[in-house]
Amino acid sequence: MRPPLGGRIFALVAAGLLLPALAACGSGDDKDGGGSGEAGDATLVIYTGRNEKLVKPILDKLEKAVGADVEVRYGDSAELAAQILEEGDRTKAGLFFSQDAGALGALSREGMLAKLPQASLDKVDKAYRSGEGDWVGLSGRVRVIAYNPDRVGADEVPDSVHDVVKPEWKGKVGFAPTNASFQAFVTGMRVLEGDEAARKWLEDLKANGAKTYANNLATLDAVEAGEVSLGLVNHYYWYERVAEKGEDGVDAKLHFLPGKDPGALINVAGVGVLAANEDQSATARKAVDYLLSKDAQTYFADKTKEYPLAAGVTSSVEGLPPFESLQSPDIDLGKLESLQETLAMLQDVGLV
Amino acid sequence: MKPSPNPPHAPTDRHGPTDPHAPHAPTDPRAQGAPRARATPRPAETPAGFAGRGAERRPPLVLLVPACVAALFALLPLGYLAVRALERGPAFAWAVVADERTLDLLGRSLGLTAAVVATCVVLGVSLAWLTVRTALPGARFWSVAATLPLAVPSYVAAFAWLSAEPDLAGFGGAALSLTLVSFPYVLLPVAAALRGIDPAQEEAARSLGHGPLRTFLRVTLPQLRPAAAGGALLVALYVLSDFGAVSLMRYDTFTWAIHTSYRASFDRTPAAALSVVLVLMTVTLVAAEARTRGRAGHARTGGGTARPTAPVALGRWKPLALLWCGAVLAVAVAFPLGTLGYWLAVGSSATWDLGGLTETAWATLGVAAAGAALTTLLALPVGVIAARHQGRWARLLEQAAYAGHALPGITVALSLVFFAVRYAYPLYQELPLLVCAYAVLFLPVAVAATRAAVLQAPPVLEDVARSLGRRPWQVLREITVPLAAPGVAAGAALTFVVCMKELPATLLLRPTGMDTLATRLWTETGAGSFAAAAPYAAALILLAAVPSYLLGRHRP
Numbered sequence: 037m038r039p040p041l042g043g044r045i046f047a048l049v050a051a052g053l054l055l056p057a058l059a060a061c062g063s064g065d066d067k068d069g070g071g072s073g074e075a076g077d078a079t080l081v082i083y084t085g086r087n088e089k090l091v092k093p094i095l096d097k098l099e100k101a102v103g104a105d106v107e108v109r110y111g112d113s114a115e116l117a118a119q120i121l122e123e124g125d126r127t128k129a130g131l132f133f134s135q136d137a138g139a140l141g142a143l144s145r146e147g148m149l150a151k152l153p154q155a156s157l158d159k160v161d162k163a164y165r166s167g168e169g170d171w172v173g174l175s176g177r178v179r180v181i182a183y184n185p186d187r188v189g190a191d192e193v194p195d196s197v198h199d200v201v202k203p204e205w206k207g208k209v210g211f212a213p214t215n216a217s218f219q220a221f222v223t224g225m226r227v228l229e230g231d232e233a234a235r236k237w238l239e240d241l242k243a244n245g246a247k248t249y250a251n252n253l254a255t256l257d258a259v260e261a262g263e264v265s266l267g268l269v270n271h272y273y274w275y276e277r278v279a280e281k282g283e284d285g286v287d288a289k290l291h292f293l294p295g296k297d298p299g300a301l302i303n304v305a306g307v308g309v310l311a312a313n314e315d316q317s318a319t320a321r322k323a324v325d326y327l328l329s330k331d332a333q334t335y336f337a338d339k340t341k342e343y344p345l346a347a348g349v350t351s352s353v354e355g356l357p358p359f360e361s362l363q364s365p366d367i368d369l370g371k372l373e374s375l376q377e378t379l380a381m382l383q384d385v386g387l388v
Numbered sequence: 389m390k391p392s393p394n395p396p397h398a399p400t401d402r403h404g405p406t407d408p409h410a411p412h413a414p415t416d417p418r419a420q421g422a423p424r425a426r427a428t429p430r431p432a433e434t435p436a437g438f439a440g441r442g443a444e445r446r447p448p449l450v451l452l453v454p455a456c457v458a459a460l461f462a463l464l465p466l467g468y469l470a471v472r473a474l475e476r477g478p479a480f481a482w483a484v485v486a487d488e489r490t491l492d493l494l495g496r497s498l499g500l501t502a503a504v505v506a507t508c509v510v511l512g513v514s515l516a517w518l519t520v521r522t523a524l525p526g527a528r529f530w531s532v533a534a535t536l537p538l539a540v541p542s543y544v545a546a547f548a549w550l551s552a553e554p555d556l557a558g559f560g561g562a563a564l565s566l567t568l569v570s571f572p573y574v575l576l577p578v579a580a581a582l583r584g585i586d587p588a589q590e591e592a593a594r595s596l597g598h599g600p601l602r603t604f605l606r607v608t609l610p611q612l613r614p615a616a617a618g619g620a621l622l623v624a625l626y627v628l629s630d631f632g633a634v635s636l637m638r639y640d641t642f643t644w645a646i647h648t649s650y651r652a653s654f655d656r657t658p659a660a661a662l663s664v665v666l667v668l669m670t671v672t673l674v675a676a677e678a679r680t681r682g683r684a685g686h687a688r689t690g691g692g693t694a695r696p697t698a699p700v701a702l703g704r705w706k707p708l709a710l711l712w713c714g715a716v717l718a719v720a721v722a723f724p725l726g727t728l729g730y731w732l733a734v735g736s737s738a739t740w741d742l743g744g745l746t747e748t749a750w751a752t753l754g755v756a757a758a759g760a761a762l763t764t765l766l767a768l769p770v771g772v773i774a775a776r777h778q779g780r781w782a783r784l785l786e787q788a789a790y791a792g793h794a795l796p797g798i799t800v801a802l803s804l805v806f807f808a809v810r811y812a813y814p815l816y817q818e819l820p821l822l823v824c825a826y827a828v829l830f831l832p833v834a835v836a837a838t839r840a841a842v843l844q845a846p847p848v849l850e851d852v853a854r855s856l857g858r859r860p861w862q863v864l865r866e867i868t869v870p871l872a873a874p875g876v877a878a879g880a881a882l883t884f885v886v887c888m889k890e891l892p893a894t895l896l897l898r899p900t901g902m903d904t905l906a907t908r909l910w911t912e913t914g915a916g917s918f919a920a921a922a923p924y925a926a927a928l929i930l931l932a933a934v935p936s937y938l939l940g941r942h943r944p
Contacts, residue, residue: 081900087911087914087915088911088915089911089912089914089915089917090915107900107901108900108901109817109900109901110895110907111895112895114650114651114654115650115798115892115895115896117654118650118654118656118798118802119802119805119896121654121656122656122802122805122806122809123805123809124809126809126810126813128816128817128900138652138654139654141654142654213638214635214638216651219652248557248638249554250547250550250636250638253916276916375651375652375653376648376649376652376653376655378652379648379652380489383489383640
């Protein structure tokens with residue numbers, strides 16, 4: 037005696053369990069066909085922390101350029117780095133394409149990355165690649181101050197982040213304390229000027245009534261709306277907004293800080309080849325070279341409005357200051373990994 | 389295991405409180421059950437037909453073996469935590485945990501948990517009573533709509549509130565958004581319990597001079613306690629494990645410290661050490677919840693069939709009741725959906741990729757259904773044992789099922805990466821592993837529902853079946869499961885909804901190239917394309933109505 041509902045549940049359970057099992061068998065067969073082949077033909081598996089919407093088109097082109105099958109796994113850079121560390125030598129990844137230098141540094145520290153050919157490394161300035169020669173930056177983003185010209189004249193915008201804590205900007209500055217780029221900038225300030233100076237700056241910023249926002253976009257929106265006069269953001273959000281709405285549709289303007297100010301830090305997205313999967317490494321190195329090619333670098337420049345880092349490629353984004361003109365602080369990006377202390381500091385000060 | 393030698397009748401010894409023929413209506417079932425608690429160490433010493441009939445029997449193997457499998461499954465993350473936390477020696481792990489900041493964050497986590505649980509119980513019980521027991525117009529609509537908030541990802545709720553009112557950031561905003569996405573955890577089991585209650589007791593109480601409020605407080609409420617407490621426990625563990633809402637609301641909790649360890653220092657050892665604290669907290673909460681249960685029976689034992697409850701006429705309270713239900717669902721469902729509509733209207737990234745949306749929706753439905761099916765199957769033996777047995781086994785098994793439930797999804801996901809890469813490599817990043825991950829993550833959701841459902845089924849019927857020579861698995865198949873089926877199915881529906889919106893484990897364990905609605909939503913919002921994200925979020929919320937709608941159709 038089984039009432040109808042019990043029977044239905046049973047059928048549902050059975051069907052639910054069988055379907056994915058069958059599907060898995062199907063997909064398993066495909067994999068076996070593609071996976072076994074000679075070394076150069078192995079499918080290249082890319083783990084990337086960059087957004088799919090952003091990089092899928094260029095990774096599709098990369099597949100053609102390297103002449104092998106490419107599978108892409110999207111996720112969060114830090115979580116993917118943790119996943120690769122957990123997978124160890126059995127990682128499926130041949131290439132790790134990270135949103136920031138920190139996750140690459142973590143894999144490099146654990147010896148998970150293979151040395152890159154010098155020719156590939158040399159395409160990028162030393163400041164934007166690993167000191168160990170096992171990862172290389174692809175595109176750069178620079179910290180800037182966004183301002184609302186209705187509230188503040190172009191010549192009044194501070195030339196240093198140290199000025200935004202002054203009384204005349206009380207309650208007029210917006211920033212995103214939980215944003216990774218803001219935190220990297222604070223870490224940079226700690227490295228450049230010492231922990232005490234950075235702590236003092238954060239305390240002053242808070243005491244000055246600076247307003248906190250969820251992320252860079254929300255900060256830019258607040259500047260746009262005149263809620264605040266100044267916003268500490270990454271440069272490309274503004275260029276994306278302009279590309280979307282046209283320059284007339286965007287009120288806010290950007291100010292690039294001169295004089296190697298810590299507020300003009302440049303951080304990078306980069307790529308490294310996993311040491312564990314030798315059958316993929318030839319393809320992976322080809323992929324690195326493709327990502328440093330004029331084709332791919334121009335894509336990053338146009339699509340993400342970031343700065344292309346390979347020598348000889350310049351961004352054609354309208355209104356973007358030339359990369360050489362940026363006066364960013366001299367800093368070893370590898371040192372930005374002391375983020376933990378920065379977070380503790382932000383907490384102590386009460387900003388996050 | 390031999391069938392119980394206990395005689396099948398004498399139902400009034402343990403179940404007196406719920407017996408409608410008892411001369412006195414129950415006032416507090418606990419008063420009768422509590423003094424016996426944990427007094428009987430071994431089943432053999434229990435005189436046949438006396439106290440705790442059935443309760444002290446060791447579970448039959450047909451239940452025990454699959455329950456142990458389920459428990460081992462649920463304990464996988466703990467094994468991983470032990471390995472990682474002690475990687476650099478116990479001294480290092482202790483130093484991480486003993487930091488004064490840890491205690492501070494723990495306090496903040498518990499404060500938030502207490503606030504959310506209290507609000508959820510009030511919302512859940514009041515809405516359940518109104519929709520099940522009163523003549524509220526559109527009861528059917530309300531009961532289907534009540535599941536939907538669960539499908540709203542906590543970060544979507546938080547984002548919606550924050551964009552409407554930036555000042556909400558902090559404790560208030562975090563509590564608000566978490567309450568509004570988790571109160572169905574209380575509402576649904578309480579509603580199921582209300583449906584199963586025999587009205588005879590309330591009528592007896594009324595006939596003995598209790599007013600309606602007094603009857604509710606002293607007769608109805610105590611019978612709802614197991615369901616409400618089980619739901620409250622799920623809410624508590626959900627709040628402890630949440631990162632999405634608290635990070636957007638900038639209210640630091642314990643999960644913040646764990647995520648910082650992964651994201652800022654790329655270090656898994658401190659994260660694991662901190663996660664162990666969450667596990668200890670979970671075990672304490674589960675033990676505390678078990679202590680509040682008492683040992684009262686909640687099944688009707690009288691002859692014949694319970695007649696349907698006459699709905700309470702609301703009279704002049706009707707507008708107020710409607711307003712209350714409407715207001716709660718408006719802020720919990722209509723508001724996030726409205727925000728999504730707003731995203732669609734103002735954003736320029738909207739692309740009506742209907743094919744992509746349909747494909748993703750089907751994939752999500754498939755994997756969530758499989759996840760719910762496996763979870764329900766694994767939860768069944770654990771839930772039955774938890775309801776019917778009270779020895780050490782029962783407690784341990786239930787504890788095991790819950791132990792990892794307060795862990796952030798990323799920690800559970802990494803633990804499955806760890807085990808799959810080592811011991812099940814062919815399954816790694818294949819669908820079956822993802823389905824297993826859902827079972828590990830959501831086992832307690834289904835266990836709670838199963839336990840509450842089995843508690844309402846009269847154990848005397850099982851005893852009768854056993855006395856007639858039915859084997860344990862026959863009793864299970866012919867009596868227990870069919871009687872508990874509506875509650876178990878409701879639990880499966882709940883599990884289905886939470887599987888659908890799961891993100892961190894799905895990201896790490898899905899087959900490369902596969903997308904669910906939750907991962908798509910994550911991708912689109914990550915790119916700032918809120919208009920393009922809106923259809924996926926809306927689909928997630930609306931599809932959650934499917935299982936509760938289907939279940940509602942079978943309801944008498």
